[in-house]
Amino acid sequence: MIKGDRGFADVSVPSRVAILALNATLRPLGSVLPQNRLGVAAARLGLAVSCHIWFDNKLPHRSVDEPGPRGRTVGEWVGEPPRPGTPIIYYLHGSGYVGCSPATHRGLVSELVRRLGRPAFSLDYRLAPEHRFPAAHDDVLNGYLWLLEQGHAAEDIVLMGDSAGGHMTLGLAIQLRALSLPQPAAIVAFSPLVDATWSLAAERLTDVWDSFMSLGLASKMTGLYTGTAHFDDPRLDVLNGVGADLPPMLLQAGGAEMLSADAERFGAAQRAAGGRCEVQLWPGMFHVFQVGHRLLPESRAALTAVEQFVAAVESRSTARDPRTA
Template identity: 40%
Template sequence: MSRQQRQDLDDMLRNAPKTAGDTVEQARTDFATLFDVPAPGGVTVRDTTLGGRPALELTPDGADGDTVVLFLHGGGYVVGSPRTHAALAGDLARRARTRIISLDYRLAPEHRFPAAVDDGLAAYRELLERGTSPAAIALAGDSAGGGLAVATLLAAREAGLPMPAGAVLFSPWADLTLTGASMEGKLGADPIFVRADIEGYRTHYLGGGDPAAPLASPALADLTGLPPLLVQAGSNELLLDDSVRLAAGAGAAGVDVTLRVWGGLPHVFQHHTALVEEAGQALDDAALFLAHAYRTAAAEPATA
């Protein structure tokens, strides 16, 4: 790991435009501009629909046609889209040699909780209804999308649907009660957020809803019966304890879970493969996890 690379990334993020005081519309525009990076070469991108919502399908050259990842983008449930995450999802698709469908789920405050969960569940249900084996499906997401991926799994479990092969979670926002010790302990170390930023996203998403509801804060939920999880985080993020407690809860519930915390790196550092070599290493680890999850699930009988 290069200390200079980590420092350069930290400096870049600290100097990036902040949108906390913006209107929702301006924040969305700023976020879209900041992450206006196309999918990497060798990945075909096309518009599609899934679960009644628009989506992007990203297919790498040489993809395994039998596997698919349902990707849920980050952005605090308020900003972001499949387009802002085309580079991240496309890079994962390329490394894992698997097709990815990135869902344009409904955003708050126009569509508050549990609208995003409903959209995630509808998308997963449609993949199954198309005849895709659950053993050939995985979920992935970053930040709010990581929390949403786990909430989608919980909703699918409650609906009696079979579990997919696994899920990859990049810095998941999985505790909307904001009670993790890292919310205070990593203040200043995090180059992106202060607590008020995250509180603002929570208010937009929940309105007056209960932040401890299982589908809002899956880190606090009973995770029994979920498929294998890979959780990745950086040590320099306010949401670090969301990853740690989510992984601990999954392990306590008998779920196969792998947690890796990358020292000195920020929230969803996997976006920055051009700046830090660990971002590419993390995505390679995710690709290996997906390959193993698909093989293992295919060798086992499907379970609800």
């Protein structure tokens, strides 16, 4: 598949430039960050800058800070705030549970809103190390319940996220099952974390060079949230929560990133359990490369595949709905 080949020769010239820039900046800087508040602040700044440099064309947004069923719901609507019955995106940003925000991901979310023709609610969940597990997961569940409380049906929601946000999309689906609550129509995750111990990623590093981050930094960042005693919690141990009762899923990852192993392993397990999970690995590409849609051909192609996946899910749902007969 990708063993022994980072895939660099297979990517476009703009993507090669981006990969070289990551190798020269974000990755080496991350490897020397101290494990303290200064290191966290520096990591947050680096992640925010890396999200903002793509010259995104952002849509208008409206901030939300309202009471929810299980606490405050904080985030923003990107695009026109919807009425009940309107298809929507529920987006969970990534960055290792310690950084970024709806503002840093507004460009990517805006592009998803344009392509899928539906507004998005982007959640501003609590971050580590100030807030440890399960704070972010509690916020994610509360945000979903808040959307239902606003009159948005579960079948009108496409749940999306990247990296740690992708991890939480899977964890939310498993938690909804445990609570006997309705599942979203579909899940789309970009470079999702699956194994919070990073064992799968460590194995993949024998085959790839991850230009975005080192294993040591990534595991330290998420460890500020997960600690060391919660890996068997179903919200974190998502690989053991697969099942045919979960929504159809699309997982995308870069072929040259260590979390490609996570996407592959989850997809295989979910299909073996009778579920539907499509996994797309993009040769030579890096972690959450979709954020570069304004500049990188591979990013645009990946988002086109998201459009096609969501359209196919909607088509099947319409075919099954007796009201359309």
